[in-house]
Structures are given as structure tokens and as C-alpha cells.
């Protein structure tokens with residue numbers, strides 16, 4: 412279902428993005444692991460069974476020229492733009508609002524929300540210019556989009572990603588590009604390593620499955636939304652939270 416397709420995965424150097432790259436490569440896709448940290452992207456590609464069929468890309472999703480250069484590089488490498496895009500890159504900078512400086516707010520909005528816009532816009536533009544159709548974009552929001560103590564910046568960015576997804580789904584339907592969103596709950600990656608034990612126990616109490624998600628479990632759902640197995644889905648938000 413994704414075999415032979417070119418898939419751009421941002422945040423492909425770690426966590427959910429890396430798990431997604433591995434799953435897509437196993438299923439025959441040509442994977443572009445794009446990450447701000449080039450060594451992490453390269454490590455991901457090196458871990459795939461045929462690294463030469465894939466591409467590691469240093470790319471900052473919050474920087475328009477970096478995104479445009481990245482798309483050009485994909486076209487040069489594969490002679491076509493990606494038809495599938497997973498906007499997985501994301502950051503947190505947690506502080507209660509009264510202690511949050513402007514930088515912590517804008518950095519999170521720039522990566523999580525503006526980055527999703529820049530990558531989606533550049534990739535879909537390139538797809539259209541190359542006469543491609545049957546594309547799919549999957550964005551990653553968060554259970555925190557509902558509001559979470561200390562995460563005003565992150566919650567707002569992820570609520571924005573959900574709204575952006577719905578509008579993109581409406582605008583791109585005529586282009587044959589579906590746009591959906593996954594909403595992860597607490598998932599065992601580097602992003603949550605510094606969360607205090609007390610908070611983790613509280614999250615577990617609110618999670619009916621009584622455990623945290625694994626990156627591979629998120630990757631499965633994102634891969635489904637990228638593939639034509641989900642051909643009648645667009646503008647959807649899928650919760651992957653262990654029931655939280």
C-alpha cells in the first residue's frame with residue numbers, strides 16, 4: 412500500500428518518526444528521514460535494511476528555506492517529490508504561563524505549528540507541479556491539545572495542528588491529497604524522559620490500558636493514514652492514547 416512511494420517523515424531521527432521510517436521501509440516505501448539533527452536522521456537510515464534506497468536529510472521544519480532546499484534534494488535524489496508526508500517533528504518547552512518567556516512560546520509554535528504548515532505547503536506544491544496526485548499528509552497533534560498544565564505553548568500549537576488539518580483536508584481534496592491527524596497520548600520516547608515520576612503516575616491513573624504507548628504503536632496508525640487503506644478518510648483526528 413505504501414510500496415514504491417516516496418515518504419517524507421519529519422522528526423525521522425528519533426522516537427515516533429524513527430519507528431515510522433522503519434515500518435514504512437519494511438513495507439517497501441522509499442523513506443526520507445528528515446531531522447534537524449542530521450546524525451540522528453542518518454542513524455535512522457543506517458538502521459533500515461537497504462539504506463541506499465532511502466535518504467537522510469538535515470532539515471529544520473521551522474525554516475522555510477531549509478524546507479524548500481529539502482524538497483529540492485528529494486526531487487534530485489528520487490526524480491520525484493514525496494507523495495506521502497508525515498509531519499512528526501515536534502518539541503516541548505514547558506513552563507506555567509506566568510513563568511513562560513516569549514522565546515519558549517514562539518519556538519514551540521514555530522516548530523510544531525508553523526513547521527507543519529511549511530512542510531505541507533512545500534510538499535503539496537511540489538506534488539502538484541510534478542503532476543502527482545493520490546497524496547496523503549498525516550499530522551501529529553497531542554492529547555495536550557485539550558489543555559495541560561505547564562503546556563500553554565504546546566497545547567496551543569497542537570490545537571492549531573488539528574485545525575490546520577481540517578482546513579488542509581478541505582482545500583486539498585480536489586488535488587487528490589488526503590490530510591489526517593493522529594493524537595498521541597503519553598508515548599515512551601525521549602520527549603517524555605524528563606517528565607517527573609509523580610506526573611507519570613498520574614497519567615497512568617487516567618489511562619485505562621494502564622501503560623504508556625510505544626512509538627511503534629503510533630507508527631502503525633500513521634502508516635495506515637498514509638496508505639490507501641484509509642482512502643475514504645480525510646480531515647480526521649485519530650486518538651491513540653490507551654483510552655485516556
Ligand SMILES: NC(=O)c1ccc[n+]([C@@H]2O[C@H](COP(=O)([O-])OP(=O)(O)OC[C@H]3O[C@@H](n4cnc5c(N)ncnc54)[C@H](O)[C@@H]3O)[C@@H](O)[C@H]2O)c1
Nearest residue numbers: 422424425426427447471472500501553595597598600602
Ligand atoms: N512522546 C509523547 O508522549 C507524545 C505525545 C503526544 C504527541 N507527541 C508528538 O509526537 C511527535 C513525535 O514526538 P516524539 O515523542 O517521537 O519526540 P522525540 O523527541 O523522540 O522526536 C522528535 C524528533 O523531532 C526532531 N525535531 C525537533 N525539532 C525539529 C525541527 N525544527 N526540524 C526537524 N526536526 C525536528 C528531533 O530532533 C527529534 O528527532 C511530536 O510532534 C510530539 O509533539 C508525542
